[in-house]
Amino acid sequence: MKKEIGSEFWTVEQTAEKQHLFNAFKRNQRFFLSGRTALDFLIKNIKAKKPIRKAYLPSYCCHSMIQPFLDNDIEVIFYEVLIKENKLMIKVDPNVECDLFYTIQYFGFVDEQLDDFIRKIKQQGKLIVEDATHSLFTAKAFHTEADYVFASLRKWTGLPGGALVWSNETLYAPASKTDSNKAYIEKREAAYRLKRRYIEGEPIEKKAFLTLFDEAEQMLDKDYRGYGCGQxxxxxxxxxxxxKIKKNRQENAAFLCEKLRFCKDIELLYKAVKQDTxxxxxxxxxxxxxxDPLRAFLIQQNIYCPIHWPISPMHKLNVGTEALYKNTLSLVCDQRYxxxxxxxxxxxxIQFFERK
Incomplete structure (x- = not known):
């Protein structure tokens, strides 16, 4: 087998028994094609009950989470998320004029900064939407105060699609297109098959499956709204x-934190992995x-670490918030490894910095 670390998945870790994964959430639940599809649905679900004119989002987020608000004619304003003293600082103005507050627990690590902000915003009667994609398998997957929660499963394993919305509120008709985006799903599944064969040592050109993954993403960018999730x-x-997903990730992440905490050329955004993380x-x-030079060097060693996130024209950044995008790198720790x-x-x- 070829030894590469990171990049797109090629397997889905399965068990014979049904897991009843999200029963503990005790909320109404719906399945969707992707995270942005789920977000678009819940925005429509909210707007069917009350007007939403302005949403308050973190400056540090994926452009695909901004897009559904703009596509639903909602003005987006940002609160600052930045690095201060080598830590993540979140600066929320609880009194800002908005109808909806959007929050994320980054990378699955519980950040207590958010707790006080969320309580104050909830007291003002504003809606809270929590993106639990990163924190889905952490013990505190989301805040109980959140009115709506959604998460994409595709970030965790080799699923071609799949996202969920949870709420104590009534969730109206799940999707206008009950089937998934068939062309998109088939494209991703074809890419997974090729990558699996490549990893297993067959003479497959990487460009073949990378092109398919890229084409699938372009399809989703153009047509993400209204799709359910196939059976x-x-x-x-x-x-x-x-x-397995939890065990491997916890052990791998704890090892990385332990071994890199004394590396003077980097700072861990989170210093340790707690047992419930x-x-x-x-x-x-x-x-x-x-x-960027470090990332390029890692690629030369067949280690593919993503950047969260690419900056888009939808982002409104200043020097402080832009620094977070330009200086962070996400180290792979998933269950494949x-x-x-x-x-x-x-x-x-270590080798990269010793060469300097």
Whole structure:
């Protein structure tokens, strides 16, 4: 088998028994094609009951989470998320004029800064939407005060699609198109099959499956609204091997944090992995504008670490908030890998800085 770390998945970890994953949430639930499809639905669900003119979003987020608000004619304003003293600082004005507050627990690590903001905003009667994509398998997956919660499962494993919305509120008709976007799903599944064959050592050109993944994303960008989640994907979600996903990620992330905490050229955005935390990635701050050179060096070692997130014209950034986008790198820690692979990541990072 080829040894690469990171990039797109090629397998889905499954168990024979149905997991009843989200019964503990005790909320109304709906399945959707993708995270942005789910967000678009819940925005429509809210607007059917009350007007939403202005949404308050974090400056640090994916453009695909801004798009559904704009597509529903909602003005977006941002609260600052930035690095201060090598820590993530969230600056929310609880008194800002808005109808909806959007929050994220980044990378699966519980951030107590948010608790006080959410309580104050809830007291003012404003709606709270929580993006639980990163925190879905952390014990505190979301705040109980959240009116609506959604999450994308695709970030966690090799599912071609799949996202959910939860709410104590009534969720109206789930989607205008009850089937998933068939062309998109088929494109991603074809890409997974090719990547699996590549990883298993067959003479497959990487460009073949990378092109398919890229084409699928372009399809979703153009046509993401109103799609449900096919029955086959729902079955896969309900049989996910969550025990393996949690165990491997916790162990891998804890190892990375332990081995890199003394590396003077980087800072861990979160210093340790608590027992009830399940990270989606381990984010680091790379000092002295070395993020892009480090990432390029890791790619040379067949280690593919993503950047959260690409800056788009939809983002409204200042010098402080832009620095977070330009200096952070997300280290891979997922269930495909063991401690041996994490050692390769640590050694490559140390080697890069020793060359300087």
């Amino acid at each position: 086959e994907i729902q079955e896969q979600i309900e049989h996910l091997d969550i025990a 399940c990270p989606v990635f381990v984010p680091i701050i790379v000092k002295k504008h070395q993020r 063991e401690i041996e692979d994490m050692t390769s990541i640590v050694n490559a990072i």
